[in-house]
Amino acid sequence: xxxxxxxxxxxxxxxxxxxxxxxxxxxxxxxxxxxxxxxxxxxxxxxxxxxxxxxxxxxxxxxxxxxxxxxxxxxxxxxxxxxxxxxxxxxxxx
Numbered sequence: 001x002x003x004x005x006x007x008x009x010x011x012x013x014x015x016x017x018x019x020x021x022x023x024x025x026x027x028x029x030x031x032x033x034x035x036x037x038x039x040x041x042x043x044x045x046x047x048x049x050x051x052x053x054x055x056x057x058x059x060x061x062x063x064x065x066x067x068x069x070x071x072x073x074x075x076x077x078x079x080x081x082x083x084x085x086x087x088x089x090x091x092x093x094x
Contacts, residue, residue, distance in 0.1 A: 020046070027042075030042045030045045030046070033045050
């Protein structure tokens, strides 16, 4: 697992600065995580949260594509010349 802020070789990633606006309640929850020792800074909390969100989004996208591929693979295939179900491969529509 990669630690946010570092690449696989242990060297720091090049960081870019962003300014974000958060509701007070959310900012308070971030501060509490830092104060309770779960993270070193609010910046780290945000980096971890964004990293996890992107990881999950990638997994969800891959699963969606896999479900679409399976649905395509098991769909009934029509013999183009007779309109009957057959073994001739129909071209895949993206």
